[in-house]
Amino acid sequence: MVFTKLITCSGPVNIAVIKYWGKRNEELILPSNSSLSATLNQKELKTVTSVMASESFSEDRIWLNKREEVITNPRLQIVLKAIRERYKQRKGCHDPLLNCKLHICSQNNFPTAAGLASSASGYATLVFAMGKLFDIPVGELSQIARLGSGSACRSMFGGWVKWEMGEAEDGRDCKAVQTHDECHWPDIRLLVLVVSDTPKETSSTSGMASTVKTSELFQHRVNHVVTKRLGLIEEAITQQNFPVFAQITMQESNQFHAVCLDTYPPIFYMNDVSKSIVDLVTQYNAFSREIKAAYTFDAGPNAVIYTLKESVAEITSLLLHFFPPSTQEGFLKGFSFQIDSDQGKLEALKAKVNVPRKVDALRYILLTSVGDGPRVLSEQEHLLSPVSGLPK
Structure with a gap:
């Protein structure tokens, strides 16, 4: 029997009030200063991402907003590698999930690359979904999301979120933390x-x-x-x-x-x-x-x-x-x-x-x-067909 696993999640946009602009380390996406943002309600602004792993897939593939894109983007590859390596460290080399290629399908309900934090919600949702697929502890996910798009680490939480720049050269203390939840300031x-x-x-x-x-x-x-x-x-x-x-x-x-x-x-x-x-x-x-x-x-x-x-x-x-x-x-x-x-x-x-x-x-x-953080969605909301692994 062919091993297959599919999960779909949604993730929010965040809008910074203390801005992130400039890196002290380009490779690790370590910011020059800490920042703070509000996570927005997903009813109006969100990314939905389905990730499917299957032994029947011949290669990793990705579709963004109904168009297939090349999956060789360096940041995307860094995120995929980080997730797989963490899973391998815990499960060993012979787990069936490590033999699977991935199909990823992602859609925004707002303009992409127009200054509305689409990369933040996009990478946050992808990392959250892959975290669920590969059973990665939630505490590790904001640092992985940061490797895709810096401000994505703030979209890993709801409410008011601070991205702490940290001091360590390897970025181990560079992470996002929730300072207040979405119910704190309801007006x-x-x-x-x-x-x-x-x-x-x-x-x-x-x-x-x-x-x-x-x-x-x-x-x-x-x-x-x-x-x-x-x-x-x-x-x-x-x-x-x-x-x-x-x-x-x-x-x-x-x-x-x-x-x-x-x-x-x-x-x-x-x-x-x-x-x-x-x-x-x-x-x-x-x-x-x-x-x-x-x-x-x-x-x-x-x-x-x-x-x-x-x-x-x-x-x-x-x-x-x-x-x-x-x-x-x-x-x-x-x-x-x-x-x-x-x-x-x-x-x-x-x-x-x-x-x-x-x-x-x-x-x-x-x-x-102000709204909550990423969510796991129902089977009815999958963007990929559970049978073919292609976009619906």
Whole structure:
């Protein structure tokens, strides 16, 4: 009888508030500074991955978003090797699973390579699924995920997650840890503003390498800024202090993109729409006389706005006014309620906010919250046929 094993899992996106940018060791993916992120609810943003092992397969194969890709990607190979080696150390050379080739099928329900942490959720889900397939202890998985994509280690947990940079040269103390679970701050909401769903021109990997080599601001950031901010924002999350949390989040985003501009040649991830979103949030907070929203941008033009549940309708109404779609159909995603704001206050806001209106500047707005870590899915959710081992 042919040995076969199939498992399917889902994994979340994470959005950093303290940014990871730059490595002190390229091969081991050891970051230049610790970072911290929120794991997002998988209802709106997730990767689903099926991994099937079979003695009948002649080679390892992988399908990403319904297209077969070459499986020779160096990072992917490092992850596959790490999983197999750990399993071999515990089970020995003659276990049937070690004689199997793998078929991997993975799909995102959001844009890939557009600055929405698709590599993080992708590698986290792959490593989690392979961990289940090969029975690897959960405690080892964040370090393996890091070898595929640095920030993937943070998507191995739900809630609020810190990636500890560690000190050891071999990376044994470089890992992700959950600082607060997904239930800790239930009123936090995130508005994901998709400006572009096309791949970015400068990959994060090459961008980081250029920054480390050429940016003087980067060195100042690593040596004098990040550690202090990390301590302050952890305390703000613990105390559910939104104004402090929001201010640090925006300062971090600003400095990350300043470091990109200080890189030579400069790297431009934000565009004119991104800058208009920054202006809108800044003026909205000024009008409110308190910080009610915080923007953050990763390596791409798409914005994420952190806010509290009570402010979602007001902020969304403002976004709909200044960045109106030609058609409302499918523009608001994840909203289970009617957008209903104080019209008098909204009109006053429109009059005060000095941002040019841009029709169809946003592809869509997605509302989400802080969520849990990777999950094992049911047999009905397999992306691969249990019979043929090919995508359904």
